[in-house]
Amino acid sequence: AQSVTQPDIHITVSEGASLELRCNYSYGATPYLFWYVQSPGQGLQLLLKYFSGDTLVQGIKGFEAEFKRSQSSFNLRKPSVHWSDAAEYFCAVDSNTGNQFYFGTGTSLTVIP
């Protein structure tokens, strides 16, 4: 069965520093992969997605992610973090049927001045 692991429960970075959030997936075929962000009191917002093609995908708010099949990873990156990026980040993989996502447990990001 598909699954997603986000090894880091909580990360703290300084504003302006670079960021990398880890995501590892388990899937038998080429996965569809997603990163969502959840701010307090807000719904989940799609940051970016990977279906096929270029393994480096660009998303909204300056985020990017790289699909590495050999490492079963889809890590999220941002070169320079802003205070407004503080939120919960979820990685997700599509099911075989396309009917549902399997979400990781999330990484909570704190940004310090």
Add this chain to the structure above:
Amino acid sequence: GAGVSQTPSNKVTEKGKYVELRCDPISGHTALYWYRQSLGQGPEFLIYFQGTGAADDSGLPNDRFFAVRPEGSVSTLKIQRTERGDSAVYLCASSLSGMNTEAFFGQGTRLTVV
């Protein structure tokens, strides 16, 4: 509407009571999903509708949980004989045709069973 709307935003109920949670998807979206998010966890799939029918209800934890979407738009998640373990945020999402197209999430209903 402009986005996925869920009502109520918060619901407190007593153990054993019946509750209904409503989801109003984005107009024109045929696919609708319910997820449950417990504290410190990622969302867990409950049920997926394509139009009026439940295409996949494999995530419903037991027969106390039921969901309907009679006209292919608004959906209601129904929980009978609520238990304290049902306390969670219930998220609804909709998309044009399926999860491979972008899914838009509502803000969720926080259910607390006391």
